[in-house]
Amino acid sequence: MTLARVGRVERSTKETSVLVEINLDGTGKADISTGVGFYDHMLDQLGRHGLFDLSVKTEGDLHIDSHHTIEDTSLALGAAFKQALGDKSGIVRFANASVPLDESLAQVTVDLSGRPYLVHSEPEGMAPMIGDYDTTMTRHILESFVAQAQVALHVHVPYGRNAHHIVECQFKALARALRYASEIDPRQSGIPSTKGAL
Ligand SMILES: [Mn+2]
Numbered sequence: 001m002t003l004a005r006v007g008r009v010e011r012s013t014k015e016t017s018v019l020v021e022i023n024l025d026g027t028g029k030a031d032i033s034t035g036v037g038f039y040d041h042m043l044d045q046l047g048r049h050g051l052f053d054l055s056v057k058t059e060g061d062l063h064i065d066s067h068h069t070i071e072d073t074s075l076a077l078g079a080a081f082k083q084a085l086g087d088k089s090g091i092v093r094f095a096n097a098s099v100p101l102d103e104s105l106a107q108v109t110v111d112l113s114g115r116p117y118l119v120h121s122e123p124e125g126m127a128p129m130i131g132d133y134d135t136t137m138t139r140h141i142l143e144s145f146v147a148q149a150q151v152a153l154h155v156h157v158p159y160g161r162n163a164h165h166i167v168e169c170q171f172k173a174l175a176r177a178l179r180y181a182s183e184i185d186p187r188q189s190g191i192p193s194t195k196g197a198l
Contacts, residue, residue, distance in 0.1 A: 003086065004023065004025070005023065005024040005025055005084045005085065005086060005182075006021070006022065006023045006024070006083075006084050007020070007021070007022045007079070007080035007081060007082070007083035007084035007085075008020070008021045008022075008080060008083070009076045009077075009079045009080040009083065010076075011072060011075065011076045011079075013072065015060060015061050015064075015068040015072065016058060016059065016060035016061065016068050016069055016072040016073075017058070017059050017060075018056075018057070018058045018060075018072050018073050018075075018076040019055075019056070019057045019058075019076075020054075020055070020056050020073070020076040020077050020079075020080040021053075021054070021055040021056075021080065022052050022053065022054050022055075022077075022080045022081060022084050023052060023053040023054075023084070024052055024081075024084045024085070024182050026047075026051060026052045026053030026054070027051060027053065028047055028048045028049070028050070028051045028052070028053075029047065029053045029054075030043065030044045030046070030047030030048055030052075030053075030054045030055075030056075031054070031055045031056070032044050032047070032054070032055075032056045033056065033057050033058070034056060034057075034058040034060070034069055034070070034073055035058065035059070035060060035062050035066075035069060036062070036066045036069055036070060036131075036132055036133055037131050037132065037133075038130045038131045038132070038133035038164075038167075039066070039069075039070050039073070039133055039137075039141075041168075042167065042168065042171040043056055043073075043077075043171075045168060045171040045172050045175055046171055046174065046175045046178075047175075048175070049099075049172050049175035049176055049179070050175035050176070050178050050179040051179055052175075052178075052179070056073060056077065058072070058073045060072065060073075065134075066132055066133065066134065066137070067134070067137070067140075070133075070137050070140070070141060071137075071140060071141070071144050074140075074141040074142075074144035074145045075144045075145075075147070075148050076148075077145055077148075077149075078144060078145040078146065078147065078148030078149035078150075079148040079149070081145075081148075081149045081178070082148060082149045082150055084182075085112060085182060087191060087197075087198075088112060088114075088191055088192070088198045089190055089191050090184045090185060090188050090189065090190070090191075090192075091112060091181065091182055091183065091184060091185065091188070091192060092180060092181055092182070092183050092184075092185045092188070092192070093111065093112050093113075093181055093192045093193075093198070094109075094110070094111050094112075094181060095109070095110055095176075095177045095178075095179075095180035095181035096108060096109040096110070096177055096180075097173045097174075097175075097176035097177040097180065098173060099169050099172040099173035099176060100169060101160075101165040101168050101169035101172070102162070102165055103159070103160060103161050103162065103165065104157060104159065104160025104161065104162065104165040104166045104169045105157065105158060105159060105160065105169060106155065106156070106157050106166075106169035106170045106172065106173035106174075107154075107155075107156045107157075107158065107173065108153070108154065108155050108156075108170070108173040108174050108176070108177040109153075109154040109177065110151055110152065110153050110154075110174075110177045110178060110181045111151060111152040111181070112151050112181050112182065112198065113150070113151060113152045113198060114150050114197070114198045115150060115151075115152060116146045116147050116149075116150050116151065116152075117146065117152040117153070118139075118142050118143050118146045118152075118153050118154075118155075119153070119154040119155070119156075120138075120139050120142055120154075120155045120156070121155075121156050121157065121158075122138065122139075122155075122156075122157040122160070122166055122170070123157060123159065123160050123161075123166060126163040126166055127163040130163050130164050130167065133167075135163050135166075135167060138167050138170060142155055142170075142174075153174075155170055155173070155174065157169065157170060
């Protein structure tokens with residue numbers, strides 16, 4: 001094993017203060033506190049099913065709403081993930097995962113490409129809120145993560161009914177896809193790109 005694949009990002013503005021720490025080669029131990037219950041639950045899924053060790057501490061302006069808190073945490077998470085990947089030497093790079101949650105299905109495909117791109121679709125007409133989580137934030141979380149992590153990410157929910165299920169299966173499938181893509185491929189020596197950099 002080479003250097004530890006860890007990332008640590010601190011981000012402070014007048015709206016939020018965020019600290020994210022991630023170890024890609026962890027055991028799924030998550031310690032999450034953003035003040036937004038359902039979002040904590042989603043980040044817990046990401047750590048648990050990504051087998052990352054993930055610590056997230058955010059204090060945000062929740063007296064306004066949860067938007068800044070969720071967005072800024074997602075930006076820091078993307079930055080920490082990118083930092084932990086380092087030069088991407090020896091990684092699998094491409095991966096996909098499909099995860100059902102009862103009646104809902106999420107399909108996630110990722111390329112740890114160094115270029116940000118998001119394609120996202122989910123059923124229309126979902127309940128607008130899950131606790132204090134605004135369900136339109138799911139796409140915004142993915143956009144923010146992608147912008148900082150610099151990955152190509154395709155997330156689709158072809159069908160689903162319950163809002164909690166529709167969102168949760170996306171985070172579980174994202175966790176699995178990121179885990180597989182960031183794993184070390186024992187047959188891969190060097191950076192998996194014909195251009196020699198990612
Ligand atoms: Mn925003």
